[in-house]
Amino acid sequence: MTYLYNDPVQFADECIDGFVAANSTFVRKVHGGVVRASRTPTGQVAVVIGGGSGHYPAFAGLVGPGLAHGAAMGNLFASPSAQQIYRVAKAAAGGAGVLFTYGNYAGDVLNFDQAQARLIAEGIPCRTVVVTDDISSASEPESHKRRGVAGDLAVFRAAAYAAERGDDLNAVWTLANRANEHTRSFGVAFSGCTLPGASAPLFTVPEGRMAVGMGIHGEPGISEQDLPTAHGLAELLVEGLVHARPATLDSSAGARVGVILNGLGAVKYEELFVTYGSVSTLLTAQGMEIVDPEVGELVTSFQMAGVSLTLFWLDAELEEAWKSPAYTPAYRKGLVNRQDVDRDLITIVDVVEDAILPSSAASRASGVIVLDSIRAIKNMIDTNVEELGRLDSVAGDGDHGIGMQRGASAALLAAEDAAAHEAGAGSILSKAGDAWADRAGGTSGALWGLALNAVAAEVGDVAAPTATVLASGVTAALAAIARFGKAQLGDKTMVDVLSPVAIALTESAEHGLTARDSWKSAALIAAEAADATSQLLPKIGRARPHMEKSLGSPDPGAVSLALAIDAIAAVMNSQQKVSQ
Template identity: 40%
Template sequence: MLDRKTDDMTDQSNVRTKKLINAPEDIISQAIEGMISAHPHLLRVEGDSGRAVVAVDGPRDGKVGIVIGGGSGHEPAFAGYVGRGLADAAAVGNVFASPSPEQILDAAKAADGGAGVVFLYGNYTGDVLNFDMAAEECAGLGIPAKSVAVADDVASAPSDRADERRGIAGDFFVFKIAGAAAEAGRDLAGVTEAASAALSNTKSMGVALSACSMPQTGKPNFEIGHDEMEIGMGLHGEPGMRRGKLAEADHITDELMEPILAEMDLPEGSEVAVLVNGLGATGLLELYILHRRVAQILGERGVKIHHSWVGEYATSLEMAGASVTLLKLDDDRKALLDMPCRTPALTVGTVAQARPAATTATRTTVQHAARDETEVRREDLATDGPVTPAIFRSMMIRAGERISADADRLSELDGVIGDGDHGVTMDIGWKAVRKALEQSPADETVETSCKRMAKAFLDAVGASSGPLYATAFLRAGTAVGNRLNLDAAAVVAWVEAAAQGVRERGRAEPGDKTMVDAWVPGAEAARAALGKDGDVLACLAAACEGAERGMNATKEIESRRGRSAKLGARSVGHIDPGAASTHVILCAMYDAAKDALS
């Protein structure tokens, strides 16, 4: 049996995990440094963000650049697949969080050889938002960019909504096919087509036996009994299709293979590639037992295995469990799969001797155009209103402090219906905001502070929260751009614009069980208070109360957006963590304003 000797997990609140790390805030930079020092003949770092890992012998003029990326914690994905014949660069995000647009842009500029770039990433809200923003910036720099979001997990949505599925270990095959197509000299459309065809013919499903833990919290990010398994578990610990008692390996393999084969047209004589992937704490002994059964099932159908990979290729920190992925082959995909590549995590065939790193003298480069910032004439700004720029900054700093204080609670809320990192991610972003504001000029306008906050949050976080809050801050700042001090109407306009920014960037509506469910009623309540001749404090108090009502209402809503959307009815009964953090922010703004104005 796939047995796992673990403590009874019925009360995991006091469980602390052990990791070989230094300071949690340094884990990504130190891991990248260690990776580069281990593979200096294959990898280097480019760009100011320090998060773009680039192939020494990959990018070159005239070749389509392959840029992959995603959160850390899935090693060897993603940077482990950077090298000649596969990916040219990887953007490395925080643990379980998408890289930011700046980090992705660094990778894109390093990979660009004048033929455009293809972005490949898992189909998660944060990745989609951040890579979309990076693609917009690439267009402004003259770099054509196409995207393929890998959505291979059959457990996460029905086949008629396959575009909503999440990506798990199928990234492995899509990356390999796209990298080979680019290496073969195909143009941007041809590489994108090859990647999309690979995705359409790649199906995966996984099982989890134990939880993983975020390095920042040291706590399991979900609960599972010592004798239980979760069928269809996501790569970040998102709950799957069902939870049941631990079964024998053959039974589990049958259950994983059944939905995969139900969707794949594999008549007798078909060929497939197989990936049996460990999630971080499952040894090869068990993985080979799974592959044994996979081979039996395919053999009974007369399906030939062209090649198999068994091992850890897309992990989930230290989670125990595994996934099975099949790629249906035709002549083209078979040839691309067999093409040589050389990366830290995957070598196929023999590649040519690595050349010296390309330089700006031999490669096409695109220069950043300086952005024009229109100078604000302070004498033209409205000065009525009690909220000065200094008070506004104190409100934002208080919000950051409250998020830090509540980070563990927010992550625990997220661990129930998500991947358990919301509090961690928000804390990282708001710490960056606080630092940026504390270093800002004392006479800086509210709009300029909002721009500073947007850049700080987005550069620090990525994930879904990065683009959402960056957009919120930018829209809110623009809404009060004609003012030096804020009166009650301006404060309400700020909250409304922030809410609308989150709503539009996330393409979410009230009732979807997201932070929008707190931002929108908070803004509506603030507007209603203003209509009753409310002052600044009354409007902020109303916003806090409205956000609290919206937050509590999410408990009875079935999630329709984000990672928890895959849970369906299982998300009912749990408060949305994004709505909870919104409530924290608005209440902190009120408290800071009250302290300053009372």
């Protein structure tokens, strides 16, 4: 269990604050994570890692010379938002682009990909190496589908090594990618873990049993058996990995291996050393030469009991990377440069909060409607939060209502703050979107942040938005959602609602309708689309939707989107100042 916390909701944020306080000579806090205390040298690729919290020292503990330039830190076991990742990357970037590298989990991929697109759109080159070392999570031919676990360290080290010797982004990507291809991990679990304030474990393993291949968030393993001896476990892990030797290695490679015996949290150092004694003997008997083994906690899963073994088949260049110096809060090795350690020589990162861009009076006037719309959406969600949760509990984990509520509340606060600082309509939307994605969590939070930012980019802070601008904004939002959510029309998602809305808005604008009128008709179309999707919403806006579990498995995201579009229509309708 988790013993020490305050408000469970604040746990991850307080963890970052405490981590930064404890490591102020190593890192600086930025919105959404941490970066090295020292500015990335001009011309050096920045390596940005990240993922959910609860895996310390992954990820914040691995920021520093020889490892990452920055880490985006999400909530417990939840991906950081695209906005968080983007801002960490912006703070870390040194002019030669950014390499993203992180473990392969759907939420992380979604958010890192969004952040990458945004960086590229701003002219900052960005490439990604997703770590896929966990052999239990997919077969060798589908190794790209594997999850990333403690092999993260091998890939991060290779990326940092290439970046720090001055490689360009493509070369950094190439070495990190090769490190991933040369790395395989195999893990087991003996217990589940319980998050702060939770009354029950997130997942469990029966006492005296071992879940072979269980993931670090409790993802199902490949088998279960009685807990073996330490030596028996070493045999299992070594044998599994020897057979998982990457097919792409030529036969001469890999006589020398980096080794990580990683504890997941509740298995203590003494146990790891007893087990490592056998691992070392067994690998040596296989003819392998072990280089700089790591035995300890590198990628944990809170207080989960379990271990994983990682083999990193080395070639000459990867061995140099593996042996190179590093100096981070949780991983230090060899001798780094004095300017990386000596506080007086460090070039401190300047963390600048985003300034509010200048705006026109017309845009600020439209901003009032934007603000009212966001408030209306928040009120709508507050009213329907239980209903949305109930709807989500049919197919999902029932947190859609709560997540939307958290996102909308944060969005409203951010929008109010921006408006108070004389932001234009576009900036208000953008700040609201960022806050929404930041606080809502989950896929829908990320998609809402994306959608609002897409609209914001079209709206801007100069002119009052026309019907045409709204149409192109919604069209852009649709494209972003479809791309990052990997959803197509007919999948019964937000796309099914937004697609006819975008078409209708475009047609309305072409026919010269005002923004208010075109949005009003769009709201009806959205209701119909959501109805078609969920078969649940006969009359949006007139009565609270009658949501019944019995009618299949509607996407709650589509429903809440339609409700939101209707709420905006109501605001527009009541406004006298709608442009045109």
